[in-house]
Amino acid sequence: MPKLHLPRADKSLEEFELSPPSPFPLEQAASFPRVVYAAAHVVADPFGESDPWRRTEVDWDRTLAFRHHLWNLGFKIAEAMDTAQRGMGLDWDGAKELIKRALAEAKARPGADLACGAGTDHLDPSRTRSLADVIAAYEEQVGYVESQGGRAIMMASRALARVARGPDDYATVYDRVLSQASRPVILHWLGEMFDPALAGYWGVDGFEAAMRVVLDLIERHAARIDGIKISLLDADKEIAMRKKLPPNLRMYTGDDFNYAELIAGDGARHSHGLLGIFDPIAPAAAAALVKLGAGDRAGYDAILAPTVALSRKIFEAPTQYYKAGIVFLAWLNGFQDHFAMLGGMQSARAILHYADVFRLADRAGLIVDPERAGKRMSALLAVNGVAV
Secondary structure, three states, rough: OOHHHHHHOOOOOEEEEEOOOOOOOOOOOOOOOEEEEEEEHHHHOOOOOOOOOOOEEEEEHHHHHHHHHHHHHEEEEEEEHHHHOEEEEEEEHHHHHHHHHHHHHHHHHOOOOEEEEEEEOOOOOHHOOOHHHHHHHHHHHHHHHHHHHOEEEEEOOOOHHHHOOOOOHOOOOOOHHHHOOOOOOOEEEEEEOOOHHHHHOOOOOOOOOHHHHHHHHHOOOOHHHEEEEEEEOOOOHHHHHHHHHOOOOOOOOEOOOOOOHHOOOOOOOOOOOOOOHHHHHHHHHHHHHHHHHHHOOOHHHHHHHHHHHHHHOOOOOOOOHHHHHHHHHHHHHOOOOOOOHHHHHHHHHOOOHHHHHHHHHHHHOOOOOOOOHHHHHHHHHHHHOOOO
């Protein structure tokens, strides 16, 4: 197997030998025992002529091809979400085009499924003055998704977090938007570790009080809600809320630290999945879910345990920059020909971070072609001044 020298935190170099190619197939025909959405990344166009900090330039062919890769493995897709750099490189105009194109691809492919992120990110939070502004923004985005034949994931709103004065304001907005939804919506509770602008979301202090606000909302609109995705990186909080959900509503884990145990469940209840980490670990996750469906919990754990260590590295603080690690692995595995991201987001992580992600991905059996991955990693190291 190929070898290369990887940097360590003490500024020394470690000779690292890659493992054999990934043992996980890139297509999966067996059904899964859980409903699982992979939040998918977008591929930037490296030949885009505009300023990458200010305009969206997407390589649509590569971006859509990656959706087919996820569908081949049996996943549903959470489209135009945080993983696709919503609000961090992908603007609403770009998201609309992505939603339109991805839905068209799904309609042309039997069995393909996806839900689409709808938020208020075309509003400037600093210029948002009223709840009416937030409601109108949500109505525009949810309306667009549904006009294209899609189902909406109601993303948390920075603008709402800024103008709301308490839980009643959140209720006003969510009641209005949910009452108009024509198809069941997935709610999304995104923690401040993913987006600091969402601190204090739901207008109250503390998890228990916030959970009560959300459960009251769910009770009022249960017929229009498919489930809720929680991204708080706290398994105990998710389990506590999971116990309180109506039995016909799904808990979708967004916990990229504890997803393996949450999806497996405790024998009485389990979470489904809507995760950014499913993007880079899709082959392993699919293989693990097949094991779980066959009653092989040990086999499930053996496959997913190494991916959890990788995910914790990718999603380490500042967590909102996790997209860089996801795109990095897509590049290493040949799903795109470059490591350039919208807004230059690849610069959000240091070379030591990428070296650790490389090691952990290899140990989790996720490197499809070790020769290609080794050459690409060596090139990235050289660009960053690490060369031997």
